[in-house]
Amino acid sequence: MFYRKGRVLLAGDAAHIHHSVGGRGLNIGAQDAVNLGWKLAQVVKGISPESLLDTYSAERHPVAARVRRNTMAQIALLRRGEDGLKAARDIVAELLAMDEPRQRFGAMMSGLDVHYDLGKGHPLLGRRMPDLDLTIDGRPLRLFTLLHGARGLLLNFSKTGGLDIAPWADRIDRIYADCDGPWQLPAIGQVAAPGAVLVRPDGHVAWVGDQRQHELANALTRWFGPAAAWKADTGLVHFPT
Ligand SMILES: Cc1cc2nc3c(=O)[nH]c(=O)nc-3n(C[C@H](O)[C@H](O)[C@H](O)COP(=O)(O)OP(=O)(O)OC[C@H]3O[C@@H](n4cnc5c(N)ncnc54)[C@H](O)[C@@H]3O)c2cc1C
Structure with missing residues (x-):
């Protein structure tokens, strides 16, 4: 597991570090802590088996990998001096003028699109419950x-x-x-x-x-x-x- 070795667990920038463009670091680190905290408490209290801790890495590593991929794409788009990249920037700007792509990007940038793989079922399964x-x-x-x-x-x-x-x-x-x-x-x-x-x-x-x-x-x-x-x-x- 990527973020756990025995009794050592990594979270935040210690687990994943990337360029600050996009402003995701603090958010994703806080989400790591929120994912891990209650699991640690249950294992320490003997309520859950130690294997619960492995779900931390299984759930959070793909989130960080996706953030890293998005950050790399933004860095590439920001690079100046190449005609191809200017064209790519223009296309992304056109997409962001449309409602559906803009909502998707907004959910991605805010971390509201995080979806843990908890199996097939209702679209809410594995997602963050909305503040209804x-x-x-x-x-x-x-x-x-x-x-x-x-x-x-x-x-x-x-x-x-x-x-x-x-x-x-x-x-x-x-x-x-x-x-x-x-x-x-x-x-x-x-x-x-x-x-x-x-x-x-x-x-x-x-x-x-x-x-x-x-x-x-x-x-x-x-x-x-x-x-x-x-x-x-x-x-x-x-x-x-
Ligand atoms: C220029 C810049 C701009 C950024 N802008 C944004 C933004 O707009 N939005 C966003 O979400 N994120 C942003 N980030 C990223 C964000 O700051 C980090 O992702 C976040 O602070 C990571 O928090 P953390 O608690 O994991 O690590 P840190 O904030 O690095 O905390 C680790 C702490 O551990 C302490 N420490 C280290 N070694 C030891 C030791 N041996 N013993 C005891 N203590 C130790 C350190 O002193 C530090 O206080 C930016 C980062 C940079 C550099």
């Missing part, structure tokens, strides 16, 4: 407010549905919310509102409710450790990892 305007118990609330506790979040948008997360209740908050769809997302545009989503503490979507319940249990185990059993006198007990 929710209604909870009749009161308005922005979605990111629910992530301030840095815990997992199961957001249930359907009135029905008894998704069982009891064995993970010490690690996951379950919230029933209303939010009319379709949703407009950076990079991918309009998506149908799902029935429920599981959001990781770093704000990325780990499961989408149009998949089956057993897939929710798999996603909970993968990202939040094995199920715990209830012990009558002291509460939840974790199975050994």
Whole structure:
């Protein structure tokens, strides 16, 4: 793994360094830290197996490789004195005058298009959950407010549905919310509102409710450790990892 050797983990400029054109360095380094922090905490507390740390490198290295590629392309375009590069600059400028390419570039430059490979499924899977305007118990609330506790979040948008997360209740908050769809997302545009989503503490979507319940249990185990059993006198007990 690129960013981990045993107990040594690299993040920020220590993991990837590139020219400052495009202004991506700080953003990508902060995202590294947000991706890694909750995973480290779970492994240190014995909630998740050490293999969770390998997902850090697997998810973040492709992001840095893409930023590096984009930075190299910008450097090339900025070079003066070659007719071919002037033509390439003009073509990119024409593209940026169009809505769809401009939105794509905007999502790329801001890092809002980051998409971790969590398998096939709803377009939200692996992407950053948007900061939606929710209604909870009749009161308005922005979605990111629910992530301030840095815990997992199961957001249930359907009135029905008894998704069982009891064995993970010490690690996951379950919230029933209303939010009319379709949703407009950076990079991918309009998506149908799902029935429920599981959001990781770093704000990325780990499961989408149009998949089956057993897939929710798999996603909970993968990202939040094995199920715990209830012990009558002291509460939840974790199975050994
Ligand atoms: C000219 C320039 C312009 C930039 N413009 C932008 C921009 O517009 N937008 C953007 O997002 N990014 C920009 N960047 C990039 C951004 O500054 C970096 O990506 C970001 O600061 C990296 O943060 P970091 O915490 O990984 O590393 P650093 O900010 O380098 O922090 C590492 C820290 O570790 C300390 N340290 C080093 N060795 C040791 C040691 N042995 N023991 C203890 N401490 C140590 C250092 O003193 C430093 O404080 C720019 C960079 C440059 C150079």
